[in-house]
Amino acid sequence: MRYVSLATVLVLAAAPLAAQEVDLPSQVTWTAYGTGSAGYNQSVAIGAALQEANGVNLRVLPGKNDIARTEPLRQGKVQFSANGVGGSFMAQEAVFQFGAENWGPQPVRILAANNGGAVGLTLAVAAEACEAAGKPKCEGFEYSDLKGMRVAYVKGAPALNVNNEAYLAYGGLTWDDVERVEFGGFGDSWAGMIDGSVDAAFASTNSGRAYEAASGPRGVYWPPIDAGNAEGLARMQAVAPFFAPMTATVGANIDGTGGVQTAGYAYPVLMTYAAQDTDLTYNMTKAMDVFYDAFNGNAPGIGGWAMDKQNFQWVAPYHDGAIKYYKEAGVWSDEAQAHNDNLIARQAALMKGWEELKAEGPDNWEEAWDAKRRAVLEAGGFAVVF
Numbered sequence: 001m002r003y004v005s006l007a008t009v010l011v012l013a014a015a016p017l018a019a020q021e022v023d024l025p026s027q028v029t030w031t032a033y034g035t036g037s038a039g040y041n042q043s044v045a046i047g048a049a050l051q052e053a054n055g056v057n058l059r060v061l062p063g064k065n066d067i068a069r070t071e072p073l074r075q076g077k078v079q080f081s082a083n084g085v086g087g088s089f090m091a092q093e094a095v096f097q098f099g100a101e102n103w104g105p106q107p108v109r110i111l112a113a114n115n116g117g118a119v120g121l122t123l124a125v126a127a128e129a130c131e132a133a134g135k136p137k138c139e140g141f142e143y144s145d146l147k148g149m150r151v152a153y154v155k156g157a158p159a160l161n162v163n164n165e166a167y168l169a170y171g172g173l174t175w176d177d178v179e180r181v182e183f184g185g186f187g188d189s190w191a192g193m194i195d196g197s198v199d200a201a202f203a204s205t206n207s208g209r210a211y212e213a214a215s216g217p218r219g220v221y222w223p224p225i226d227a228g229n230a231e232g233l234a235r236m237q238a239v240a241p242f243f244a245p246m247t248a249t250v251g252a253n254i255d256g257t258g259g260v261q262t263a264g265y266a267y268p269v270l271m272t273y274a275a276q277d278t279d280l281t282y283n284m285t286k287a288m289d290v291f292y293d294a295f296n297g298n299a300p301g302i303g304g305w306a307m308d309k310q311n312f313q314w315v316a317p318y319h320d321g322a323i324k325y326y327k328e329a330g331v332w333s334d335e336a337q338a339h340n341d342n343l344i345a346r347q348a349a350l351m352k353g354w355e356e357l358k359a360e361g362p363d364n365w366e367e368a369w370d371a372k373r374r375a376v377l378e379a380g381g382f383a384v385v386f
Contacts, residue, residue, distance in 0.1 A: 024284065027056070028079055028080070029060075031082070034187040035208075036209045038299075041208055045298035046295045064186060066159055070083065074106065082269070083269050087271065090159060095386045097158050099366065109316070111319060112288045113266035114266060114304035115311050117246060119205055120264050121243075123143070125149075125222075126193055127218060127219030138221040141221060146173060146177075150181045150197070151179065153181060157186065164201075169236050172235070190207075205250060222251070250301050251300070281322055285326070307329065349379075349382065353373060
């Protein structure tokens with residue numbers, strides 16, 4: 001594949017400009033997590049590059065949680081979302097808040113994802129809380145030490161809450177072992193980390209909120225994950241199968257060090273719905289590649305959007321427009337297509353099961369959908385998750 005940087009196209013006067021090769025409308029709108037989050041910061045950096053190189057105004061609408069980021073996409077008010085595992089995988093699966101009667105299995109489609117491998121997605125602890133637990137300077141503090149502490153729970157954000165549950169499970173704990181403190185959004189939970197109303201909250205290690213908290217009086221600590229702890233990892237992945245051990249080298253209190261052993265997954269995930277215009281999706285995917293050099297380095301962890309870091313066999317399918325571009329780039333394989341087809345079939349099976357259950361009108365929707373969903377997946381030969 002030929003990568004074209006902005007610097008390169010400016011000096012090749014005889015060649016067509018990359019900006020002319022990408023056909024996007026004058027304004028494109030995304031949703032992302034609230035200001036200060038890694039997703040928002042990276043979206044703004046990408047938008048600045050698109051404006052300079054292509055004259056495109058990328059509007060970024062902040063949303064406090066998965067529902068807030070996904071609802072405008074469902075309503076067609078925005079074209080794309082820099083979402084997470086909640087708005088993509090969990091929305092597809094119709095679990096947690098997406099299992100409510102007014103939601104159901106969503107026909108989500110991926111364009112690209114940040115698989116940087118340098119940014120951890122983890123449950124942080126206020127360093128002050130380590131001291132209270134009898135672990136000065138957080139030496140030897142483990143997730144099991146969170147027992148009895150206050151852990152953030154963000155309303156309408158199943159991904160954040162399942163992630164916290166997964167880290168608790170790694171430490172042999174459940175929500176019953178900690179004090180659950182509810183917040184209205186991601187930013188609110190980190191305001192709680194700073195003002196002392198909560199002891200632990202989830203974030204990407206490069207989140208602006210984490211940097212802010214790290215410079216505050218309470219500080220921030222990222223308890224390590226031991227990749228050799230098979231039992232702990234099994235408990236974690238039983239709750240959140242998309243997690244995998246990795247070394248975070250970018251983030252608050254991490255930059256310039258040897259890194260922290262933690263876990264992670266793709267974030268942000270640039271996504272849309274299946275019905276989105278194929279040409280628009282094709283050009284948005286192309287822009288993420290063609291203008292990569294123009295935005296790379298302009299936000300912490302943004303390098304994970306590189307073409308060579310894309311995972312075409314993740315947990316949600318890619319849009320036809322994105323696939324068209326990846327085929328042209330020579331990176332889409334038969335294996336990726338087979339995996340994609342299977343994921344689309346999974347979505348179709350879930351949607352059919354949902355409609356069947358709606359027609360039955362059960363009294364206890366949550367219980368009935370949980371049973372129906374499992375039966376549908378098992379009948380189709382699909383893996384049962386959650």
